[in-house]
Amino acid sequence: MLHLASKSPRRRELLARLGLDFGILEVDVPEQRAPGESPEDYVARVAREKAGAGLLRVVAVSGAVVLGSDTEVVLDDEVFGKPADAAEAEAMLRRLSGRTHRVLTAVSLVSAGREARVLVASEVAFAALSDADIADYAASGEPMGRAGAYAIQGGAERFVTRLAGSYSGVMGLPLHETASLLREFGIHARTPRADGGA
């Protein structure tokens, strides 16, 4: 049985697009970059820790497979996680304005005695944002709970002038790469039925 170790409604929605049945494990893992840790190592470690924390809860269930994932926005080697408040969201958006940043999403798939992982990097270019754009977007509440203080699948879509990479990866779970990892564990994605049935 597959379990998603995540509190994120986006990841739940994205994984459901692979037409799979899965359980949810709400895990809490501290997200703090260690001194000298590269953005890539950091995002991979946090994904692995989320999956590992989930596996501890279901390890007694034979055949349990747990997926953990982490997304961070990286600008000039600086990592932007989720903003603490609207002021921090505005500061992040001001930094991203008129620049190209990277979005890293790591996925870790674990079972008793086995781990597989992938790291997906995408490039996102933002138009120059006016003070009014930034204030309006921060006031919408959408930046909260999102790496880099924006949602490409929401109001920030209009800020994006170019995307190179994985759209679902920017949203929080790269579906192509996740489907490949799952296949290694004998779990096969399929297209959900158009009538809404899984």
Ligand SMILES: Cc1cn([C@H]2C[C@H](O)[C@@H](COP(=O)(O)OP(=O)(O)OP(=O)(O)O)O2)c(=O)[nH]c1=O
């Ligand atoms: C860049 C970007 C991020 N995000 C979200 C995806 C993630 O939910 C969040 C990054 O934070 P994460 O720490 O990766 O995930 P989370 O805390 O929301 O959920 P969990 O750890 O329980 O799995 O930012 C978007 O929804 N859209 C975007 O365009």
